[in-house]
Amino acid sequence: MxxxxxxxxxxxxxxxxxxxxxxxxxxxxxxxxxxxxxxxxxxxxxxxxxxxxxxxxxxxxxxxxxxxxxxxxxxxxxxxxxxxxxxxxxxxxxxxxxxxxxxxxxxxxxxxxxxxxxxxxxxxxxxxxxxxxxxxxxxxxxxxxxxxxxxxxxxxxxxxxxxxxxxxxxxxxxxxxxxxxxxxxxxxxxxxxxxxxxxxSPELPKEYFFDFADAINSATVYKNILIADLGKAFVPDMTGEMADYFLRMEGVSLVLVYGEFRDMLYFSVRTKKRGKRLGKICYELTEEIGSGGGHNKSGGGVINTPSKNKEIFLLRFFKKFSIRLQKLKLLYTEHK
Ligand SMILES: [Mn+2]
Missing domain, CATH: 3.90.1640.10 (inorganic pyrophosphatase (n-terminal core))
Known part of the structure; x- marks a missing residue:
């Protein structure tokens, strides 16, 4: 029909x-x-x-x-x-x-x-x-x-x-x-x-900028991958906003931003590269510990009980994108 x-x-x-x-x-x-x-x-x-x-x-x-x-x-x-x-x-x-x-x-x-x-x-x-x-x-x-x-x-x-x-x-x-x-x-x-x-272009509360500061200070880089931790996020959507923003950085082609909000861990992933199926990847990364999804170039999700599952999630992410943990470098202090 x-x-x-x-x-x-x-x-x-x-x-x-x-x-x-x-x-x-x-x-x-x-x-x-x-x-x-x-x-x-x-x-x-x-x-x-x-x-x-x-x-x-x-x-x-x-x-x-x-x-x-x-x-x-x-x-x-x-x-x-x-x-x-x-x-x-x-x-x-x-x-x-x-x-x-x-x-x-x-x-x-x-x-x-x-x-x-x-x-x-x-x-x-x-x-x-x-x-x-x-x-x-x-x-x-x-x-x-x-x-x-x-x-x-x-x-x-x-x-x-x-x-x-x-x-x-x-x-x-x-x-x-x-x-x-x-x-x-x-x-x-x-x-x-x-x-x-x-x-x-609305007026923004101060907390919005504090999340920016946390994201920039915590950002680590491995090759063309950038990972940032917002700590306590001011609203869940901040992870997406920051991920979009970081993706504009020179030499960065994949971004993960995560942050806690009301006892849940929210995360967003973005890529510049074609052919990545981030939605599917986010779905797999969260199996049994939360939920995730998205599209080709953007994805995200939420992890339950971060105290227990945050590490599991991050390890899965590192493995998926072949990130060597010892080689992750702080972005900002490196510059100072
Ligand atoms: Mn939609």
Whole structure:
């Protein structure tokens, strides 16, 4: 069945307006997850009349993402497990049933899965599954749905979707497809630039800069690999932010940044090199001790009980990338 027919079948399933629908993002949602949830919410509203509820768990950590939600008035709420009981249907965006990075209650009926991470064999068989690993953002996939049904995208939604595609593809430079490119260009004409600027360049709390200091002071290098420890991270997303930043360093082609937040160890990995499957690697590095995933050039995850598992994780990482521990050199003191 073609995409439009498959979506029409979902709309038919939801024909009773009394249906309670929950759109669920992954834990600690990023702009792509938030934007695609908002886009799907708008799609369902326009095609079925249903006012779905968007839920996330964890925290919206990054300042940019919090401003995105506030400024664009995105109706996303923090879930508590008992909140999720009342829904008839679940739609998952930027994640999948069976993945550890979402709080979908067990045995719940999943109607839609829209994602661009590699598929894991989940036990539930949703009616509508659209997982495209070659696409750079879930937001672009949702744009295609709105496009197929000729639904006009208002300015706030356009700004959210644009920011989602932009962040997940690093401005069409990393792991992107022709679909990301198409909608990035189309949305560009509708973006509220003032709001986008406020989202992208907000005032930052002092803690943000302290994490920078910790990252730079702790950074060690082996050949073209850089590893940095944030200690206690101010928000989980700091690892990704710092990893992106370090990847810009001359001579560095692979970066690992990790830091603790509320008794969990978060980490992000980035590479400049093509052909690396970091998502898969992060998945393997965290087996039994946490969860991980991602794409080709970017990945990350979370480790449970760091006091016990941090070392296991780091040793796995060193082994995977053939890093000789004795040869790891401090970046900054070396310079002084
Ligand atoms: Mn994504």
């Amino acid at each position: 073609r995409l439009k027919e498959r979506l029409e079948s979902v709309i038919k399933t939801l024909s009773d307006k009394k249906n309670k629908v929950c759109i669920l993002t992954h834990t600690n949602p990023d702009p792509d997850a938030i934007a695609s949830a908002y886009g799907l919410w708008y799609f369902l509203k326009n095609t079925t009349g249903i006012n779905a509820t968007i839920y996330y768990d964890g925290i919206i950590g990054r300042i940019n993402n919090r401003i995105m939600v506030d400024l664009l008035e995105i109706p996303i709420k923090k879930a508590r497990s008992d909140f999720l009981e009342k829904f008839d249907y679940f739609c998952l965006v930027d994640t999948q049933p069976g993945k550890k990075n979402n709080c979908l209650p067990e045995g719940k009926k999943v109607l839609m899965v829209i994602d661009h991470h590699f598929e894991e064999a989940g036990e539930t068989k949703p009616e509508f599954v659209d997982v495209r690993v070659n696409v750079g953002s879930t937001a672009a996939i949702v744009c295609q749905y709105l496009d197929k049904f000729k639904i006009d995208i208002p300015e706030t939604l356009a700004t959210a979707l644009f920011y989602g595609i932009k962040t997940d593809t690093d401005g069409l430079l990393r792991d992107f497809s022709s679909i990301d490119k198409r909608y990035y260009k189309k949305l560009f004409l509708k973006v509220d630039y003032k709001k986008l600027h406020m989202i992208e």
